[in-house]
Amino acid sequence: MNNRFRHLKFVFTWRNYQQILLENFERHLSDCHFHVVAPPGSGKTILGIEIIRKIGKKTLVLAPTLTIRNQWENRLQEFFTEYQDFKNFSFNIKEPSDITFVTYQSLHALHKSFKSLGDFTAFFEKHQIEVLVLDEAHHLKNSWWQTLMDLKNAINPYVVALTATPPYDSDRTEISKYFILCGPIDDEIAVxxxxxxxxxxxxxxxxxxxxxxDLEINFIVAYRRQIADFVDVLLIDEMFKTFLIQHRFYRHTSEHLEDLYGNVEYFSSILIFLNKCGVIIPKEKLRILGFKRSETIEFPDLTLEWIQVLLQNILVNDRLTLEDQESYLKSLENELKRMSGFNNGKIDLIGETLLYKSLTKSPSKLKSIVTVVTSExxxxxxxxxCVILTDYIRKEFCSTPNDQIQTINKIGVIPIFQYLRSHFADKQYLAVLSGSIVVIHQSIKVAVEHIAGAENFSFSEFPSDAEFLVLTPKSGTSKSAVEVLTLLFQQGDIKILVGTKSLLGEGWDxxxxxSLILASFVGxxxxxxxxxxxxxxxxxxxxxxxxxxxxxxxxxxxxxxxxxxxxxxxxxxxxxxxxxxxxxxxxxxxxxxxxxxxxxxxxxxxxxxxxxxxxxxxxxxxxxxxxxxxxxxSHLTREIKLMDLDEIPYKRQKRIYYKDMVLFFILELLLGLGLFFIEYFVKSIQVILNRGVYYFLNSLVIALMLSFGYRFYKAFQLYSHHGFLFQRIKEMGNAILDTLYELGHMTSKRQNISVIAEFSSQGQLICCLNNASRLEDALFTGALSQLLAPIETPRYLIIRTSFFKRRLDLENFYAVPEMFGDHKKRALIFQKHWNQHLGRSKLIYTRHLEGRKLLLKARLFHITNKFNEVSKEVMTWK
Known part of the structure; x- marks a missing residue:
């Protein structure tokens, strides 16, 4: 098919970073996806048009708003035509052209207008739409996503996804759906x-x-005290302890292994709570879970997180199976609700919801805004x-008089404006711009009328200050309030603009x-x-x-x-x-x-x-x-950074690096050996003279074993678990890299790529690839972070083991990364490379009974890290 857009040509010169992206884009199209991450200002729209031009097929461009939709057509005419005369476009989804620019809402509405899914997809097949461009792809909501997936599955188009920020902080299901639609990230333009x-x-x-x-502090302290008192009472509550001992998971463990393996955290929380209460956990129960009789289990501390897991299951998830205890559970529920520790079916003893709402909306932030604006x-x-963006308008504070400004107790456009108006000397530079209220100072009324025409806006006094005017557009006004105030802001007639993020947060230029102050806490x-x-x-x-x-x-x-x-x-x-x-x-x-x-x-x-x-x-x-x-x-690199671990929240702790701890043991041993040898030699001169050197050496070895055997064992344990961390992480990285190559995920030449492991200036261990592409970086760091993360529910476990490790209880458990663990063949390839770089291992399939035993053991082994971030991916310019 001839290229529909051969007459279009970019009339300017590409920036270097844009040129590099365009040169690489064709090799990413092998899976019919091109997913680009680029910050605001990088020219995503013109890059999108150039990609459309290169593909050369009928295209549907989807945007989140009408403003952004219109920008696409504007950029096409301005940057790709000499006389702005391209005609083969449409804004009407019911009448598609070579390029059709519409909003996601329009596509969803069209979807609903058809009687069947078949009729909907047939419409696009009839019009030969072969390319979908998803602009600001992070906006995709569930309903929009389903519409696009239906269309994608039916017509199998090229999908071009453009975004400044993938929705990484959404839940795992939404993130997964996002990448299913958009494909993996192919390229990224760096800030x-x-x-x-x-x-x-x-x-x-x-x-x-x-x-x-003071009131907020008292509220927080009272909440914390209530929770602490509740936990203290629960620990000595014989009824609750008896309830846990009688629980089916504890009393009849072997009969409920299937359910138990399906909810490991629940069972773990029961054991940890009972252990804290002083109950001795029978070895038989731990043997059922895969622990040997000789193994010593060190239970983690009972944190609020573990109590939350326990109560969430007892009072919500597992409640139907505990009907015979309903009256007791109801009293427990009521007690938690009284403390605001149980709301909307969720246990929250840390105060994530209650205290977070209190702190994010704290009126102390109003004072912060005044201080920052004054300083700037x-x-x-x-x-x-200066622009200040927030979430709500809160018109109810418009009438707050000057002597009551300090009583405002909510964050919003009007509260911020009122605080600034009453505390800022040059208030004539203040203005409010939101969807439902616009406020300006009297001194710029003439400027507004000059720009927009005196007949297009009406003015009324702001309720609590006659110096300010509420600006209201009349019907048929050609220039909007946004246009007028933006121009005045650009000119400097307005220097401080308070608005909502919904109006000014995206698309506004x-x-x-x-100076930007983000007073937003929603989203x-x-x-x-x-x-x-x-x-x-x-x-x-x-x-x-x-x-x-x-x-x-x-x-x-x-x-x-x-x-x-x-x-x-x-x-x-x-x-x-x-x-x-x-x-x-x-x-x-x-x-x-x-x-x-x-x-x-x-x-x-x-x-x-x-x-x-x-x-x-x-x-x-x-x-x-x-x-x-x-x-x-010269380029952006993804790295894996191993974090320091804090086991107890809300308590100050001394941070000790593993390498320092091992080094301390070795120095202690060497010093102890030196002193011991000198002392023993002096005391044993008589033995050497009377019984000979052979007897002396035998007695020295026995004395050394008695005095230092346990310390040698502990030092060896530390080395096995944490020593040589630098080298081990590097070899893990090499195992992942070789697996990626064998599975065909890497396109760079193997001899050009290497794994780097080094300590940062802060003492944190960092691991990354050298000379890899951004996609290769992402695949590598994703796999390594999954390998190092606390074990959840992987399909395959890999156990680093040997004869001596098994005898000394030093086996290490790791989750096989998802991209290798979704099929046994790929998992075996990973194990092969693991063995080459790290020595012998066992590969365990966790979906059968024996595998689940080892999975639970592995999770208990890592249980102290359950609520801690072990590693994180960071982006660094190197």
Whole structure:
């Protein structure tokens, strides 16, 4: 078939990173998918049009909004035609053309308009649609996803997926569905490439912390005390202990192995709780699970997470089988509900829901916003262009008088505006822009009328301040309020704009933004990344622009890590690539790059904030850091970083690296041996003279075994489990790499690819590939992270073993990565390469009875890591 778009041609010059992506795209089309991740400002739309042009077949382009849909047609005419005269396009899905631009909603509505699925898919077959372009693919909802899957399965099209942020923080089912539709990520444009090409401005993220007020602190402390008291009572509750001892999993373990293996956490939580109560767990029960009589089992501490697992099963998942105990369970349920530890069918003893809502909506963040805006304004003065994005409008606070501003207790557009209005000196630069209310200062009324026409808007006084006007468009107005206020913001008539993320968070373009405050707590890090993209775009009128992005967090003073609000930021920062605050700056994702302390105490908040405000004023340092970091690397690399493990939440702990622990044992042994030998020799001179050297040597060996045998054994255990970690991880990586090559997943030449394992400056072990493509990087790190993660329910286990390891109880269990473990043939290929690099192993299929025994044993072996992150994938510019 002739290329339908041969007359289209890109009329400008491709950027280097765009050219590289386009050169590689054809080899990714072998599976009829091309999935691209690219940040805002990278030209995803024009890249999409060029890909459509290269494929040359009738195309359906799907966008989340009408604005973005229209941008596609605009970019096509502006960048690919000389006279903007391309006619073979359509905005009407019922009348497709060579390229049809529509929204996801339109496609879904068309789907529902047909009587049957066959009629729906036949429509596209009739019109010979052969390419689907999914723009902002992270928007795909369940209903839209199903419509697209039905269409994809019927017409087998090329699927081109474009997104700035894959929805990694969705649940596993949604992530799986997303990749089934879009295919694996084929290529990625890195933020450093765009900063280097000046398509994005240098920028930095800052975290401004706040402390809850006294009422909030009292609420948190009271909640924690209630939960602690509840746990203490439960541990001495003889009725509850008897209930667990009589539970079918414990009392008749061997008769319920099938159910038990299906819910390992439940059974584990019963054993851990009873062990904490002082109940001696019979060896027979552990032998049934695959443990030998001689093995010593060290039960983990009973944490709140384990109690949650136990109660979630007893009160929800397993309740129907416990009907004879219903009255007791009901009383337990009522007690938990009274403490807000049980809501909507979910046990929550840590306060993830209750305390998180309290902290994320804390009015202390209103004060944080005022402080940040004031600091930015004083530093930039007339150059400030600050946007504050939040979730709700909250019009009920419009009438709050000045003397009651401090009583506002909710975050929203109007509360933020009211706080700024009452605390900010130059309030004439303030404005509100949302879907249902627009507020401007009286001083720019004339400017609004000049831009839009005096007859197109009506004005009324803002209820609590006559200096401000509520702007209302009249019907038939040609220019929208968004257009007018955006222009005034660009000009500097408005310097501080408060709005909703739904209106301004995506698709809105104001290149002059140089300070963005994210006061949003609803939604995923996908939307966070989209909002952040507003501030990092280059400004053609200001080539020296530097963007500051502010994130707000209210700490939980009872949690050493800062609490749930900080944890949420940690997850969101996985989607953000940026430059670090380190002496030698690097570009990477994650919160670690900002060097926030691991433990955040309430008394340290003010000092941390002062440092943050000071750093935010040094925009030249941000520029220099980007330049140094970009020059130190050439491409984006995925790495696996092994984490430090904390076993007990909410308690301060001393962190000890495994290598330091092993080294300590060896030094202790050598020192002890030296002192022991000297002392023993001096004491035994008489023995040597009377009975001879042979008798002395025999007695020395016996004395050494008695004195140091156990220490030698413990040191050997440490070496076996944790020593040589550097070399072991590298060999694991080589086993994965060789398996990927044998299964045909790698396209780069084998001799050019190597596994790197090294310790970072912070002492963390890092493993990655050298010289691999981004897709190969993703496959490798995905497999390695699954291999190192706490064991869940893999189809195959691999056990690192030997004669001595079995005798000394030192066998190591690992989950075979999903991409190798979905079929026995592939699992055996992985085992072959494992044996070549790491020595003998056993491959265990976990779906039969013996395999499930070993699976449970493996999970108990790793049980201390159950609620901890063992490793994580990081993106680094190297």
């Amino acid at each position: 450093p490439d765009l900063v280097k090409a000046t398509d994005l401005c240098p920028h930095q993220d800052f975290i401004y912390l706040s402390k809850p007020d 304004y004083e530093h930039l003065n007339g150059d400030l262009r 104001a290149p002059s933004i140089n 995923s890090f996908v939307s966070s990344n989209q909002m952040r993209g507003r501030a990092i775009r280059k400004n053609p009128l200001n080539p020296h622009k530097v963007g500051n992005i502010w994130h707000l967090a209210c700490i939980d003073p009872t949690a050493s890590n800062g609490g749930k609000d900080v944890e949420t930021l940690q997850r969101r920062f996985q989607a953000f690539m940026g430059v670090s605050n380190k002496t030698f700056p690097v570009i990477e994702n994650g919160l670690d790059r900002l060097e926030l302390p691991k433990e955040i105490r309430a008394e340290d908040v003010e000092t941390l904030n002062e440092i943050t405000l000071q750093n935010s004023k040094d925009r030249s340092n941000t520029v220099n850091s980007w330049q140094v970091a970009i020059d130190s690397g």
